[in-house]
Amino acid sequence: MKTNSEYMLREIAGEAVLIPTGSASQQLNGMIRLTDTAAFIWKQVDTAVDLEEIVARVRDEFDVDEEIARRDIYGFLHELYIRDIVQDIPEMDQGADNL
Amino acid sequence: MEPLEGATTVERMLLDQARRTYTPANGSIELLPLCNMNCDMCYVRLSREEMERQGKLRTADEWLEIGRQMKEAGVLFLLLTGGEPFLYPDFRRLYLELRKMGMIITINTNGTLIDEDLAVFLGKYKPRRVNITLYGTDEETYASLCHYPGGYEKTLRGIRLLREHGVDVKVGGSLTRANRADLDKLLDVEKELGIPVRVDTYMMPATRERDLPYNMQSRLDPEEAARARIHALKREMGPELFPQYVQQSVYRADHPEPVESAPGHMSCMAGQCSFTINWQGEMRPCVILSEPAASVFDMGFEAAWKYIVEETHKILLNAKCTSCHMRHLCRTCAASALLETGSYGGVPDYMCRYAEESLRILREEWENIQNGQDISDR
Numbered sequence: 497m498k499t500n501s502e503y504m505l506r507e508i509a510g511e512a513v514l515i516p517t518g519s520a521s522q523q524l525n526g527m528i529r530l531t532d533t534a535a536f537i538w539k540q541v542d543t544a545v546d547l548e549e550i551v552a553r554v555r556d557e558f559d560v561d562e563e564i565a566r567r568d569i570y571g572f573l574h575e576l577y578i579r580d581i582v583q584d585i586p587e588m589d590q591g592a593d594n595l
Numbered sequence: 596m597e598p599l600e601g602a603t604t605v606e607r608m609l610l611d612q613a614r615r616t617y618t619p620a621n622g623s624i625e626l627l628p629l630c631n632m633n634c635d636m637c638y639v640r641l642s643r644e645e646m647e648r649q650g651k652l653r654t655a656d657e658w659l660e661i662g663r664q665m666k667e668a669g670v671l672f673l674l675l676t677g678g679e680p681f682l683y684p685d686f687r688r689l690y691l692e693l694r695k696m697g698m699i700i701t702i703n704t705n706g707t708l709i710d711e712d713l714a715v716f717l718g719k720y721k722p723r724r725v726n727i728t729l730y731g732t733d734e735e736t737y738a739s740l741c742h743y744p745g746g747y748e749k750t751l752r753g754i755r756l757l758r759e760h761g762v763d764v765k766v767g768g769s770l771t772r773a774n775r776a777d778l779d780k781l782l783d784v785e786k787e788l789g790i791p792v793r794v795d796t797y798m799m800p801a802t803r804e805r806d807l808p809y810n811m812q813s814r815l816d817p818e819e820a821a822r823a824r825i826h827a828l829k830r831e832m833g834p835e836l837f838p839q840y841v842q843q844s845v846y847r848a849d850h851p852e853p854v855e856s857a858p859g860h861m862s863c864m865a866g867q868c869s870f871t872i873n874w875q876g877e878m879r880p881c882v883i884l885s886e887p888a889a890s891v892f893d894m895g896f897e898a899a900w901k902y903i904v905e906e907t908h909k910i911l912l913n914a915k916c917t918s919c920h921m922r923h924l925c926r927t928c929a930a931s932a933l934l935e936t937g938s939y940g941g942v943p944d945y946m947c948r949y950a951e952e953s954l955r956i957l958r959e960e961w962e963n964i965q966n967g968q969d970i971s972d973r
């Protein structure tokens with residue numbers, strides 16, 4: 497999986513924001529504010545093979561129920577995936593219908 | 596002055612957070628003092644000869660080094676201004692590289708130099724917004740006030756081109772004696788071009804006019820500035836919001852929150868989460884204040900910012916203003932107090948008169964609203 501390299505995660509005064517650089521501003525002009533968990537998930541994308549690996553890492557890091565973690569991670573990354581902000585998610589490349 | 600005009604909720608939240616932590620999240624760089632126009636009231640513009648006597652332009656690479664330091668320090672919103680920023684050699688490279696660092700960029704321009712090619716470029720690599728100053732609503736004003744005949748048409752063309760390429764544009768105008776009759780025409784541009792227009796009616800006194808009586812200065816006198824401001828607000832807010840604004844403003848004046856009357860600190864973002872850097876690299880809390888100042892090229896960005904924060908904190912405003920019941924209608928601030936009275940701690944007579952007149956008109960409006968009268972446009 498990989499994050500679109502035109503998006504940059506920045507931490508400003510303790511707040512995480514996702515900023516479009518390059519021509520990505522044609523899709524999204526502005527920024528996306530991320531919660532701590534969302535920022536953590538974002539940081540895993542480039543090194544994880546699939547969503548299940550991120551679910552496992554999130555559960556190592558945060559005290560959270562497996563089903564809730566899975567639902568939130570799939571939901572969040574699906575939003576980014578359909579906007580091409582995150583690419584090559586195996587679970588979604590096969591067809592997003594079964595989500 | 597509002598350093599980040601028209602900020603969204605997320606942007607405001609970030610700035611609030613930045614202010615609490617003294618993070619310089621918002622800044623501006625005045626890239627050069629040169630401009631293709633030459634407006635009478637401009638306090639920045641220098642001719643090429645004048646500029647060369649004072650120093651030379653910093654290169655894009657020098658600014659990019661500062662950019663890297665700014666990124667480290669947490670700069671997020673960056674305004675590129677001048678002079679006319681599109682005259683800066685290497686503007687496009689600098690702009691693209693700063694964006695790559697994750698800066699969200701706004702550009703201030705007079706709009707006259709925007710051609711198809713530049714509009715395509717900005718449409719592809721979108722800034723947060725382009726702010727265009729409109730100096731009048733006809734060629735005569737552009738010729739007499741800005742000494743740039745044909746400038747009006749060129750500005751309108753620039754605005755149209757940007758809109759065609761999906762770039763966010765906001766128009767700002769300021770009202771002076773020279774164009775006082777144009778207020779409604781300026782506000783009409785909003786509908787005609789379908790873009791937001793904000794007209795400022797208060798201007799700080801120009802250096803060379805500071806000691807003249809108000810009616811001999813090029814800005815409006817305080818009462819007229821107040822009337823024009825409220826007239827503009829009424830049009831901007833419309834029949835839904837304006838009555839609420841009137842009611843709240845009058846209520847706040849009649850029921851001021853009890854505050855201790857002690858000299859207050861600056862309440863704007865300047866020197867708390869906002870800074871400006873001029874073309875020579877001098878950092879200051881805001882464009883209007885000439886002090887405190889520190890060179891980013893000599894000291895580095897981080898050290899210059901620390902210095903600005905410390906010095907800004909020492910600035911104290913007048914105790915009378917802290918507890919004034921008209922504070923919400925008044926535009927006084929450190930810069931205004933300094934320029935109007937000569938000291939940060941002064942109470943600017945211009946502003947007291949401006950606030951008093953604002954309150955008088957608002958009370959009148961409130962009475963009309965309560966009597967169910969149609970809010971008449973004055």
Ligand code: SF4
Nearest residue numbers: 596863865881928930
């Ligand atoms: S000191 Fe005054 S002019 Fe400067 S940023 Fe603050 S409010 Fe604006």
Ligand code: SF4
Nearest residue numbers: 916919925946947950
């Ligand atoms: S300048 Fe005058 S109106 Fe404004 S806050 Fe101070 S005392 Fe009040």
